[in-house]
Amino acid sequence: xxxxxxxxxxxxxxxxxxxxxxxxxxxxxxxxxxxxxxxxxxxxxxxxxxxxxxxxxxxxxxxxxxxxxxxxxxxxxxxxxxxxxxxxxxxxxxxxxxxxxxxxxxxxxxxxxxxxxxxxxxxxxxxxxxxxxxxxxxxxxxxxxxxxxxxxxxxxxxxxxxxxxxxxxxxxxxxxxxxxxxxxxxxxxxxxxxxxxxxxxxxxxxxxxxxxxxxxxxxxxxxxxxxxxxxxxxxxxxxxxxxxxxxxxxxxxxxxxxxxxxxxxxxxxxxxxxxxxxxxxxxxxxxxxxxxxxxxxxxxxxxxxxxxxxxxxxxxxxxxxxxxxxxxxxxxxxxxxxxxxxxxxxxxxxxxxxxxxxxxxxxxxxxxxxxxxxxxxxxxxxxxxxxxxxxxxxxxxxxxxxxxxxxxxxxxxxxxxxxxxxxxxxxxxxxxxxxxxxxxxxxxxxxxxxxxxxxxxxxxxxxxxxxxxxxxxxxxxxxxxxxxxxxxxxxxxx
Numbered sequence: 001x002x003x004x005x006x007x008x009x010x011x012x013x014x015x016x017x018x019x020x021x022x023x024x025x026x027x028x029x030x031x032x033x034x035x036x037x038x039x040x041x042x043x044x045x046x047x048x049x050x051x052x053x054x055x056x057x058x059x060x061x062x063x064x065x066x067x068x069x070x071x072x073x074x075x076x077x078x079x080x081x082x083x084x085x086x087x088x089x090x091x092x093x094x095x096x097x098x099x100x101x102x103x104x105x106x107x108x109x110x111x112x113x114x115x116x117x118x119x120x121x122x123x124x125x126x127x128x129x130x131x132x133x134x135x136x137x138x139x140x141x142x143x144x145x146x147x148x149x150x151x152x153x154x155x156x157x158x159x160x161x162x163x164x165x166x167x168x169x170x171x172x173x174x175x176x177x178x179x180x181x182x183x184x185x186x187x188x189x190x191x192x193x194x195x196x197x198x199x200x201x202x203x204x205x206x207x208x209x210x211x212x213x214x215x216x217x218x219x220x221x222x223x224x225x226x227x228x229x230x231x232x233x234x235x236x237x238x239x240x241x242x243x244x245x246x247x248x249x250x251x252x253x254x255x256x257x258x259x260x261x262x263x264x265x266x267x268x269x270x271x272x273x274x275x276x277x278x279x280x281x282x283x284x285x286x287x288x289x290x291x292x293x294x295x296x297x298x299x300x301x302x303x304x305x306x307x308x309x310x311x312x313x314x315x316x317x318x319x320x321x322x323x324x325x326x327x328x329x330x331x332x333x334x335x336x337x338x339x340x341x342x343x344x345x346x347x348x349x350x351x352x353x354x355x356x357x358x359x360x361x362x363x364x365x366x367x368x369x370x371x372x373x374x375x376x377x378x379x380x381x382x383x384x385x386x387x388x389x390x391x392x393x394x395x396x397x398x399x400x401x402x403x404x405x406x407x408x409x410x411x412x413x414x415x416x417x418x419x420x421x422x423x424x425x426x427x428x429x430x431x432x433x434x435x436x437x438x439x440x441x442x443x444x445x446x447x448x449x450x451x452x453x454x455x456x457x458x459x460x461x462x463x464x465x466x467x468x469x470x471x472x473x474x475x476x477x478x479x480x481x482x483x484x485x486x487x488x489x490x491x492x493x494x
Contacts, residue, residue: 020131028155030188031120036165064227071416090119146348157336157388218259273413286417336389360386361382429457
């Protein structure tokens with residue numbers, strides 16, 4: 001009987017994995033390539049457009065702001081009108097913006113195209129919603145969704161590695177035709193458009209209703225003011241007015257929440273968010289964004305800092321730093337690929353708690369162990385395992401906790417809260433690293449961040465992840481599990 005049930009479960013997973021998920025793996029691999037491809041080219045992009053290196057910060061700020069605004073709206077459109085349809089049109093926007101990037105001759109036009117290309121951030125929540133819709137009628141819907149999400153997130157990480165490696169190589173080979181370098185990812189994006197249009201089936205479970213236009217406008221204003229203020233904080237570290245702008249954005253949350261609570265079909269259903277299975281997931285996403293989006297820059301710059309000059313750092317070259325970043329991404333890939341298996345052995349809730357604990361432990365270990373490359377690799381490998389599991393687990397957990405017709409919105413909000421957490425962290429970390437920055441021997445200011453600033457970064461990232469683990473303790477013990485899943489012995493007795 002056990003063998004029959006195992007075979008039946010394997011058949012269901014194979015059916016989904018060999019069809020829909022197999023196509024979505026390519027979609028998310030392309031998303032990863034886009035996220036990694038341009039990173040080694042940022043200095044070349046600045047020279048190509050005739051701007052300073054500092055202006056490159058606007059590219060990241062623009063994408064963060066647009067993604068924070070676009071994901072909730074597009075996710076809601078997916079729940080109302082079809083997740084495949086929104087996935088297809090967002091892919092078309094990404095393809096068109098990639099073409100504009102290649103031919104843009106002015107920085108403002110390039111900035112707009114760069115921000116629009118960031119629409120790929122909505123692909124993951126839409127894909128999770130498609131997977132959930134396909135599997136929700138089966139007894140093992142939650143576990144199948146976790147497994148499939150793990151596969152596509154692993155493809156995302158693999159794509160990021162491939163993108164970073166090929167971006168640098170293509171940039172060097174085609175340096176004299178830089179527009180071709182910028183357009184190279186278009187081949188994959190066009191493939192995504194064709195695959196989604198021809199092979200990906202549309203979701204079936206949709207509820208009636210319409211877009212809450214006023215709520216969307218209010219949310220856009222809130223996120224624009226908050227993320228805009230945080231972007232200005234990074235560019236004006238000694239000024240207080242950017243913090244006032246950010247505080248105003250937070251205050252604007254009050255009328256937004258009050259308005260949404262009065263709506264029958266809100267853009268963001270705060271009653272659902274208040275459930276014991278949902279709010280810890282969204283809080284975890286925000287706290288997780290602090291490390292996954294805010295700490296990568298400091299890790300890279302610390303590795304480049306010359307210990308012979310400043311007394312700390314690893315003094316690595318550009319190519320050697322790629323080893324550090326590569327080790328982190330590879331460990332994330334392993335964590336994403338294994339989280340569904342660990343969930344089956346324990347429970348999804350325990351896996352989330354364990355992943356957050358691993359992430360926090362890895363960053364806190366950097367406080368005493370940061371003097372050698374081996375120490376840093378070991379610490380970020382621990383953090384990467386937990387981070388990869390969280391990247392895969394959070395959208396799947398949100399999907400399992402969401403009511404029918406709200407799947408994409410719930411999974412999309414994990415991205416929005418993650419972006420906000422990363423934006424806050426980026427601003428705070430920039431100030432921490434600038435505070436107490438060391439002087440050179442001749443008394444002139446150095447270019448390195450302060451050691452106290454780096455320690456602050458690691459402590460904040462580690463503490464935030466452990467706080468997320470504590471928040472997840474209030475989640476019901478069998479949340480996100482399949483209704484028919486047997487509970488572990490100790491959970492059954494509780």
